[in-house]
Amino acid sequence: MKVILKENIETLGHIGDIVKVAPGYARNYLLPKGLAIEATEKNAKSLDHALRQMAYKKNKALESARSLAAKLEALAIDLPHQAGEEGKLFGSVTNMEIAAFLKDNGFEIDRKTIALAEPIKQLGEYSVPVKVHPEVTATLKVSVKAA
Numbered sequence: 001m002k003v004i005l006k007e008n009i010e011t012l013g014h015i016g017d018i019v020k021v022a023p024g025y026a027r028n029y030l031l032p033k034g035l036a037i038e039a040t041e042k043n044a045k046s047l048d049h050a051l052r053q054m055a056y057k058k059n060k061a062l063e064s065a066r067s068l069a070a071k072l073e074a075l076a077i078d079l080p081h082q083a084g085e086e087g088k089l090f091g092s093v094t095n096m097e098i099a100a101f102l103k104d105n106g107f108e109i110d111r112k113t114i115a116l117a118e119p120i121k122q123l124g125e126y127s128v129p130v131k132v133h134p135e136v137t138a139t140l141k142v143s144v145k146a147a
Contacts, residue, residue, distance in 0.1 A: 001026045002039035004047055009035060016051055018044070065133030068107075072130060072138040077101055080147035083123050092119035093144055098128065120144055 001023040008014050012021070018039050021030065030036040037043050079101065082090045099111035115129045120142070128140045 003030055003036035004039050004043055005036050006047075007035045016047060062133060062135060065136040069130075069132045069136050069138035072102075072107065072109075072132070072140060075102075075105065075107075075140070077140055077142045079142065079144050081123075081144055083146045087123035087146075089121050089123065089144070092121045093142070094119045098140070098142060114140075 002018055002020050003026050005013055005015055005017045005019060012019050021036075026036065026038075031038070037047075077098065079093055079097065081093065084090060095111045095114035095116045098114050098116070099109055102109045109130060109132075113131045115131060120126055123144050123146055126142045126144070128142050130138045130140055132138050
């Protein structure tokens with residue numbers, strides 16, 4: 001029996017593949033669990049249409065993520081902090097503070113996407129990566145200055 005996979009199945013294939021399986025396997029496992037649909041011409045066309053729509057949405061999201069990354073990289077972040085001798089900060093600059101600065105400037109960026117390895121504890125300029133999209137990473141220029 002031929003079926004079209006709706007999910008990635010390690011032993012069979014990937015989404016959209018047309019595979020031949022035993023009728024009992026298809027009837028008792030794949031079809032009831034929604035992992036596959038019967039391979040008819042109508043189902044093949046509807047799956048093809050759904051895959052095209054998903055690709056279009058993915059390209060649109062990727063394009064908007066790239067434009068957001070370009071805007072973020074053009075932004076200069078200046079954070080004034082109190083510092084002691086030798087440029088050591090009282091406290092530290094965290095991803096929450098950077099996210100708050102971005103929100104004040106009109107960017108809705110989740111703090112979890114700001115990949116700050118460890119909090120900034122010294123005055124100076126830093127490059128901070130922000131994962132805007134799984135395929136797009138922007139680099140922020142953060143400048144920590146004495147207040």
